[in-house]
Amino acid sequence: GAGVSQSPSNKVTEKGKDVELRCDPISGHTALYWYRQSLGQGLEFLIYFQGNSAPDKSGLPSDRFSAERTGGSVSTLTIQRTQQEDSAVYLCASSLYGQPQHFGDGTRLSIL
Amino acid sequence: KNEVEQSPQNLTAQEGEFITINCSYSVGISALHWLQQHPGGGIVSLFMLSSGKKKHGRLIATINIQEKHSSLHITASHPRDSAVYICAVERFGNEKLTFGTGTRLTIIP
Numbered sequence: 459g460a461g462v463s464q465s466p467s468n469k470v471t472e473k474g475k476d477v478e479l480r481c482d483p484i485s486g487h488t489a490l491y492w493y494r495q496s497l498g499q500g501l502e503f504l505i506y507f508q509g510n511s512a513p514d515k516s517g518l519p520s521d522r523f524s525a526e527r528t529g530g531s532v533s534t535l536t537i538q539r540t541q542q543e544d545s546a547v548y549l550c551a552s553s554l555y556g557q558p559q560h561f562g563d564g565t566r567l568s569i570l
Numbered sequence: 571k572n573e574v575e576q577s578p579q580n581l582t583a584q585e586g587e588f589i590t591i592n593c594s595y596s597v598g599i600s601a602l603h604w605l606q607q608h609p610g611g612g613i614v615s616l617f618m619l620s621s622g623k624k625k626h627g628r629l630i631a632t633i634n635i636q637e638k639h640s641s642l643h644i645t646a647s648h649p650r651d652s653a654v655y656i657c658a659v660e661r662f663g664n665e666k667l668t669f670g671t672g673t674r675l676t677i678i679p
Contacts (some may be wrong), residue, residue, distance in 0.1 A: 500670075500671045517666070557618070560613060561613040561615075
Protein backbone atom coordinates (compact mmCIF):
# COMPACT_ATOMS: atom_id res chain seq x y z
CA GLY A 459 0.00 0.00 0.00
CA ALA A 460 0.96 3.64 -0.28
CA GLY A 461 0.53 4.57 3.38
CA VAL A 462 2.56 4.14 6.56
CA SER A 463 2.35 0.54 7.71
CA GLN A 464 2.75 -0.56 11.33
CA SER A 465 2.95 -4.05 12.75
CA PRO A 466 1.65 -5.70 14.74
CA SER A 467 -1.67 -3.87 14.99
CA ASN A 468 -2.19 -5.30 18.47
CA LYS A 469 0.28 -6.72 20.96
CA VAL A 470 -0.48 -8.20 24.35
CA THR A 471 2.45 -9.17 26.51
CA GLU A 472 3.36 -9.85 30.09
CA LYS A 473 5.06 -7.33 32.29
CA GLY A 474 8.83 -7.65 32.07
CA LYS A 475 8.94 -8.94 28.50
CA ASP A 476 10.61 -7.08 25.63
CA VAL A 477 8.57 -5.94 22.62
CA GLU A 478 9.45 -4.74 19.14
CA LEU A 479 7.16 -2.54 17.09
CA ARG A 480 7.75 -2.04 13.40
CA CYS A 481 7.08 0.89 11.09
CA ASP A 482 7.31 0.93 7.30
CA PRO A 483 7.19 4.56 6.19
CA ILE A 484 6.02 5.86 2.85
CA SER A 485 8.72 5.22 0.29
CA GLY A 486 10.98 8.22 -0.17
CA HIS A 487 9.97 9.96 3.05
CA THR A 488 13.10 11.17 4.77
CA ALA A 489 11.54 11.91 8.16
CA LEU A 490 10.12 9.27 10.50
CA TYR A 491 8.51 9.90 13.88
CA TRP A 492 7.32 7.75 16.74
CA TYR A 493 4.56 9.04 19.01
CA ARG A 494 2.58 7.49 21.84
CA GLN A 495 -1.09 7.97 22.66
CA SER A 496 -2.00 6.95 26.18
CA LEU A 497 -5.44 7.01 27.73
CA GLY A 498 -5.76 10.29 29.57
CA GLN A 499 -2.34 11.51 28.39
CA GLY A 500 -2.98 12.50 24.81
CA LEU A 501 -0.32 12.29 22.15
CA GLU A 502 3.35 12.63 23.00
CA PHE A 503 6.52 12.63 20.94
CA LEU A 504 9.02 9.80 21.41
CA ILE A 505 11.75 9.94 18.74
CA TYR A 506 12.40 11.52 15.34
CA PHE A 507 14.67 10.44 12.49
CA GLN A 508 15.55 12.84 9.66
CA GLY A 509 17.70 11.53 6.85
CA ASN A 510 21.22 10.69 7.99
CA SER A 511 21.16 13.08 10.95
CA ALA A 512 21.43 11.83 14.52
CA PRO A 513 17.92 11.03 15.79
CA ASP A 514 16.15 13.30 18.25
CA LYS A 515 15.56 10.97 21.20
CA SER A 516 14.43 13.66 23.60
CA GLY A 517 10.93 12.20 24.02
CA LEU A 518 11.91 8.67 25.05
CA PRO A 519 10.53 8.23 28.59
CA SER A 520 13.27 5.95 29.89
CA ASP A 521 16.32 3.97 28.84
CA ARG A 522 14.08 0.95 28.36
CA PHE A 523 12.96 2.55 25.12
CA SER A 524 15.11 2.58 21.99
CA ALA A 525 14.55 2.87 18.27
CA GLU A 526 16.52 2.44 15.11
CA ARG A 527 15.95 3.12 11.47
CA THR A 528 17.75 0.88 9.05
CA GLY A 529 18.77 2.06 5.59
CA GLY A 530 16.73 5.21 5.96
CA SER A 531 13.53 3.23 5.70
CA VAL A 532 12.04 0.72 8.16
CA SER A 533 12.12 1.61 11.84
CA THR A 534 11.81 -0.55 14.93
CA LEU A 535 10.83 0.74 18.38
CA THR A 536 11.96 -1.57 21.16
CA ILE A 537 10.70 -1.51 24.72
CA GLN A 538 12.66 -3.62 27.17
CA ARG A 539 11.31 -5.00 30.46
CA THR A 540 7.83 -3.67 29.75
CA GLN A 541 5.82 -2.06 32.54
CA GLN A 542 2.08 -1.57 32.80
CA GLU A 543 2.47 2.16 32.22
CA ASP A 544 3.86 1.36 28.76
CA SER A 545 0.35 0.33 27.66
CA ALA A 546 -0.65 2.73 24.90
CA VAL A 547 -1.11 3.09 21.17
CA TYR A 548 2.25 3.61 19.49
CA LEU A 549 2.00 5.66 16.32
CA CYS A 550 4.49 6.06 13.54
CA ALA A 551 4.43 8.88 11.01
CA SER A 552 6.57 9.84 8.05
CA SER A 553 6.97 12.89 5.89
CA LEU A 554 9.01 14.70 3.33
CA TYR A 555 10.85 17.72 4.72
CA GLY A 556 8.47 20.60 5.31
CA GLN A 557 5.40 18.58 4.40
CA PRO A 558 2.48 17.21 6.47
CA GLN A 559 3.04 14.00 8.38
CA HIS A 560 1.31 10.78 7.35
CA PHE A 561 0.34 8.55 10.25
CA GLY A 562 0.09 4.80 10.45
CA ASP A 563 -2.83 3.10 12.18
CA GLY A 564 -0.71 2.39 15.25
CA THR A 565 0.15 -0.59 17.41
CA ARG A 566 -2.06 -1.05 20.46
CA LEU A 567 0.22 -2.38 23.19
CA SER A 568 -1.28 -3.94 26.30
CA ILE A 569 0.91 -5.01 29.20
CA LEU A 570 -0.67 -7.54 31.53
CA LYS B 571 0.73 24.94 31.56
CA ASN B 572 0.74 23.01 28.27
CA GLU B 573 2.52 24.60 25.33
CA VAL B 574 -0.58 23.95 23.18
CA GLU B 575 -4.06 24.57 24.53
CA GLN B 576 -7.29 23.75 22.75
CA SER B 577 -10.85 24.78 23.43
CA PRO B 578 -13.42 23.54 23.87
CA GLN B 579 -12.50 20.04 25.07
CA ASN B 580 -15.89 18.72 24.00
CA LEU B 581 -18.38 20.17 21.56
CA THR B 582 -21.80 18.87 20.60
CA ALA B 583 -23.75 20.56 17.82
CA GLN B 584 -26.66 19.98 15.50
CA GLU B 585 -26.12 19.00 11.90
CA GLY B 586 -25.67 22.08 9.75
CA GLU B 587 -24.18 24.30 12.45
CA PHE B 588 -20.98 26.30 11.95
CA ILE B 589 -18.23 24.88 14.16
CA THR B 590 -15.16 26.65 15.56
CA ILE B 591 -12.34 24.98 17.46
CA ASN B 592 -9.58 27.11 18.92
CA CYS B 593 -5.90 26.50 19.54
CA SER B 594 -3.46 28.70 21.41
CA TYR B 595 0.26 28.07 21.79
CA SER B 596 3.00 29.63 23.84
CA VAL B 597 6.18 28.92 21.86
CA GLY B 598 7.64 30.14 18.59
CA ILE B 599 6.62 27.85 15.79
CA SER B 600 7.44 27.18 12.17
CA ALA B 601 4.10 25.52 11.42
CA LEU B 602 0.81 24.48 12.98
CA HIS B 603 -1.07 21.32 12.11
CA TRP B 604 -4.71 20.38 12.43
CA LEU B 605 -5.30 16.63 12.65
CA GLN B 606 -8.46 14.52 12.72
CA GLN B 607 -8.93 11.23 14.53
CA HIS B 608 -12.14 9.23 14.14
CA PRO B 609 -13.14 6.84 16.96
CA GLY B 610 -10.96 3.75 16.72
CA GLY B 611 -9.35 5.20 13.64
CA GLY B 612 -6.06 6.57 12.53
CA ILE B 613 -4.90 10.17 12.45
CA VAL B 614 -5.30 12.20 9.30
CA SER B 615 -3.60 15.51 8.59
CA LEU B 616 -6.14 18.17 7.67
CA PHE B 617 -3.99 21.27 7.43
CA MET B 618 -0.43 22.43 7.85
CA LEU B 619 -0.09 26.20 7.95
CA SER B 620 2.38 28.86 8.94
CA SER B 621 0.41 31.98 8.06
CA GLY B 622 -2.97 33.20 6.88
CA LYS B 623 -5.77 30.87 5.97
CA LYS B 624 -6.34 27.58 4.17
CA LYS B 625 -9.57 26.03 2.94
CA HIS B 626 -10.40 22.48 1.95
CA GLY B 627 -14.00 21.74 1.18
CA ARG B 628 -16.07 22.67 4.24
CA LEU B 629 -13.00 23.05 6.45
CA ILE B 630 -11.15 26.31 6.99
CA ALA B 631 -8.05 26.85 9.11
CA THR B 632 -6.67 30.23 10.11
CA ILE B 633 -3.61 31.27 12.05
CA ASN B 634 -2.53 34.53 13.67
CA ILE B 635 1.20 34.29 14.35
CA GLN B 636 1.36 37.51 16.39
CA GLU B 637 -1.41 36.33 18.72
CA LYS B 638 -0.18 32.71 18.73
CA HIS B 639 -3.67 31.49 17.90
CA SER B 640 -5.31 29.28 15.30
CA SER B 641 -8.90 28.30 14.58
CA LEU B 642 -10.43 25.40 12.70
CA HIS B 643 -13.87 26.05 11.25
CA ILE B 644 -16.33 23.55 9.81
CA THR B 645 -19.20 24.90 7.74
CA ALA B 646 -22.49 23.01 7.28
CA SER B 647 -21.40 20.38 9.79
CA HIS B 648 -22.40 16.76 9.21
CA PRO B 649 -22.49 13.69 11.49
CA ARG B 650 -19.48 12.28 9.63
CA ASP B 651 -17.48 15.25 10.95
CA SER B 652 -17.76 13.70 14.42
CA ALA B 653 -14.19 13.03 15.51
CA VAL B 654 -11.41 14.31 17.72
CA TYR B 655 -9.64 17.33 16.26
CA ILE B 656 -6.08 17.85 17.40
CA CYS B 657 -3.91 20.94 17.09
CA ALA B 658 -0.14 20.38 16.97
CA VAL B 659 2.85 22.68 16.49
CA GLU B 660 6.33 22.40 15.04
CA ARG B 661 9.17 24.50 16.38
CA PHE B 662 11.84 25.99 14.18
CA GLY B 663 14.56 23.54 13.24
CA ASN B 664 12.72 20.42 14.37
CA GLU B 665 9.69 18.83 12.76
CA LYS B 666 8.54 16.82 15.76
CA LEU B 667 5.01 17.72 16.87
CA THR B 668 3.79 18.98 20.22
CA PHE B 669 0.11 18.23 20.57
CA GLY B 670 -2.90 19.83 22.18
CA THR B 671 -5.24 17.59 24.13
CA GLY B 672 -7.82 17.51 21.36
CA THR B 673 -11.43 18.57 20.92
CA ARG B 674 -14.07 15.86 20.76
CA LEU B 675 -16.72 16.97 18.28
CA THR B 676 -20.11 15.28 18.06
CA ILE B 677 -22.58 16.31 15.36
CA ILE B 678 -26.14 15.21 16.01
CA PRO B 679 -28.38 14.51 12.99
